[in-house]
Amino acid sequence: NRFDIYYQAPWFRIILLLLALNIVACTWKTFKRNLDDKKRFQDRLQDEAGKAVDDAVELSAFEEQLRAKKFRIEKTEHGLIASSGRLGRWGSTIVHISLLIIMAGGTLGGLGFVGTQIVPEGKSTTTFFDWGVEQEMPLGFEFRVDKFALDYYPIELKIGVYNPQTKELIEEYVTKEGETIPLPLQGGSAKVVNFEPFDKSLTLEILHNGQKVGDYRALPGDSKEQVTNFLDEFLVIKPTAFRDPVLRQTHSDVSILENDQVVVQQRIMINHPLVYKGVAFYQTAHNQDEFGFWYVGFQISKDPGENLVWAGSILMVLGLLCAFFIRYRVVVVTGGSVKPLLGFNDPVGQKILEDMNGTQMNTEKADKD
Numbered sequence: 001n002r003f004d005i006y007y008q009a010p011w012f013r014i015i016l017l018l019l020a021l022n023i024v025a026c027t028w029k030t031f032k033r034n035l036d037d038k039k040r041f042q043d044r045l046q047d048e049a050g051k052a053v054d055d056a057v058e059l060s061a062f063e064e065q066l067r068a069k070k071f072r073i074e075k076t077e078h079g080l081i082a083s084s085g086r087l088g089r090w091g092s093t094i095v096h097i098s099l100l101i102i103m104a105g106g107t108l109g110g111l112g113f114v115g116t117q118i119v120p121e122g123k124s125t126t127t128f129f130d131w132g133v134e135q136e137m138p139l140g141f142e143f144r145v146d147k148f149a150l151d152y153y154p155i156e157l158k159i160g161v162y163n164p165q166t167k168e169l170i171e172e173y174v175t176k177e178g179e180t181i182p183l184p185l186q187g188g189s190a191k192v193v194n195f196e197p198f199d200k201s202l203t204l205e206i207l208h209n210g211q212k213v214g215d216y217r218a219l220p221g222d223s224k225e226q227v228t229n230f231l232d233e234f235l236v237i238k239p240t241a242f243r244d245p246v247l248r249q250t251h252s253d254v255s256i257l258e259n260d261q262v263v264v265q266q267r268i269m270i271n272h273p274l275v276y277k278g279v280a281f282y283q284t285a286h287n288q289d290e291f292g293f294w295y296v297g298f299q300i301s302k303d304p305g306e307n308l309v310w311a312g313s314i315l316m317v318l319g320l321l322c323a324f325f326i327r328y329r330v331v332v333v334t335g336g337s338v339k340p341l342l343g344f345n346d347p348v349g350q351k352i353l354e355d356m357n358g359t360q361m362n363t364e365k366a367d368k369d
Contacts, residue, residue, distance in 0.1 A: 020103050027096035034089055037330075038074075041081050041341060045332040048339050049078040062333045062356060069352060071329075079334030084327075085343070091323025098316035105308030112302040113137070116284075119145045121294040124257070128300045139279065139300075142257040146265075148286060148294040151249040154178055155195050157242035159202070159218075164236050172240070180207070185234060190216065195242060199223075199292065202239045206231065252283055252296050268298075278302050331356075 059080055063073055071082040115128040115137065124144035130137040154177040161171045161184060173181045180191045183206075191205040193215075202218040216229050218237045231237075249269055256264035256276050266274045274281045285297030329343035329352070338356045343349055 016103065020100065023096055023099050023103075027093060027100065030093040030096065034093060037089070041083075041330060041332065042076060044339075044341060045076060045078050045081055045334055048332055048337060049334045059333060062338070065356060066331075066333075071331075079332060081330070081332050083330045085329055087322050088326030088328040091319050091321075091326065094319030094322060095316055098312045098319055101312030101315060102309050105305030105310075105312060108305030108308060109303045111304050114299065114301045116297065116299055117143075118285075118295055118297050119143065120289075121145050121148045121296065140277070141263075142260075143281065144255045144257060145252055145296055146255055147253040148296050149251060149253075150198075150247060150286075151251060152197070152245040153248050155197065155242055155245045157192075157195055157202070158240045159192075160238050160240045162236045162238065164232055164234070167236075170235065183235065190237070195239065197242065197245045198288070200239055200242075202237070204237065250283065250286055254281070278304065 059075075062082075063075075063080060066073060066080070066082040069084070071084045072086070074081040074083075113130050113132055115130040115132075117125055117128040119125050122145065124142050126139055126142050127136045128139055129135070156174070156176040159173045159175060159181065160169055161173075162168065163170055170184050175181050175192055177192050177195055180189050182189050187209045189207045189210075191207060192202070193205055194203040195201070196203075200220045200223070204216040204218065205212050206214045206216050214230055216231060216237060217227050218229075218239060219225055219227055220240070221238055251267050251269045253265070253267050254274060255262045256274075264274070264276055268274050268281060268283045270283065273283075279300060279302045282299040282301070283296060284299045286294060288294055327343050327346070327348070329349060330341040331344070331353075332339050332341060333356075338353065340349070340353060344353055
């Protein structure tokens with residue numbers, strides 16, 4: 001694979017290591033910045049502190065307005081520090097940490113494996129072919145395919161009912177799986193349970209006055225297999241034609257065994273793997289041999305870093321949401337003076353400043369009066 005030539009190459013891994021070190025440095029820088037915010041804002045407030053005629057009155061007016069806008073207030077001897085949206089400040093730090101978690105998960109993934117195995121229906125395996133080392137490796141337990149089946153959308157078909165003595169056609173029906181057809185017997189009917197297009201076998205439930213009295217398995221007229229049913233002395237039912245089936249799903253009923261004891265049973269379908277002890281089994285292929293027996297192909301993989309990658313991805317989304325949708329705002333108020341420090345260069349922030357400046361003007365007017 002040409003991608004492995006680059007992405008698994010030593011020089012590419014060195015570049016990733018340098019990127020990780022760069023992210024660590026950036027993470028530490030933003031982390032330290034966030035922790036130092038309080039002291040930095042206090043120093044700025046002290047620098048902005050000036051003479052005030054009646055600080056108590058002015059600050060109380062600003063405090064009331066800022067609390068109404070959901071700001072957190074910190075009082076100092078020099079004035080007020082008000083902040084909101086603190087989580088938004090940590091958004092970039094969270095994104096940096098999430099990248100490191102994802103990279104750690106990717107590194108751990110290198111300790112896992114990806115392999116394949118073909119298992120006939122009814123058989124089991126204790127090994128798989130590891131494509132990383134290109135040889136058979138032990139699973140550590142036994143994996144068995146109990147049954148494989150193809151699930152089709154309801155198949156439309158034509159069914160013929162024959163006289164068992166004369167072989168003459170009595171009645172013919174056009175129906176599909178799930179439907180019920182009448183039978184030329186008093187109170188008799190049959191529900192089409194399943195039609196298997198590979199061997200053209202038909203399974204019916206025989207009903208009498210709506211109550212099930214038995215099952216019936218029917219084969220086409222050219223079949224060499226002989227099937228005996230309890231209705232054979234009264235009539236013979238055979239599928240005569242059917243539309244091309246449309247595959248809906250494939251599934252394998254499988255078991256995990258340890259010490260010859262079944263410990264897990266599950267149905268594997270597309271996008272529904274079996275995971276046991278960190279080993280995932282994905283159904284990837286199926287076919288029949290010359291005798292009509294099914295065998296199923298599986299991709300078998302183990303990724304120790306998968307959970308870390310998922311956790312890092314979720315954390316990254318949360319960090320981006322914090323960074324882009326939570327506005328971090330900080331303002332200091334001292335001696336009737338309002339100084340925005342962070343987050344007021346948008347329309348909402350400008351409106352908050354206008355309101356606070358209005359409060360300042362009203363306070364100064366009250367002092368003059």
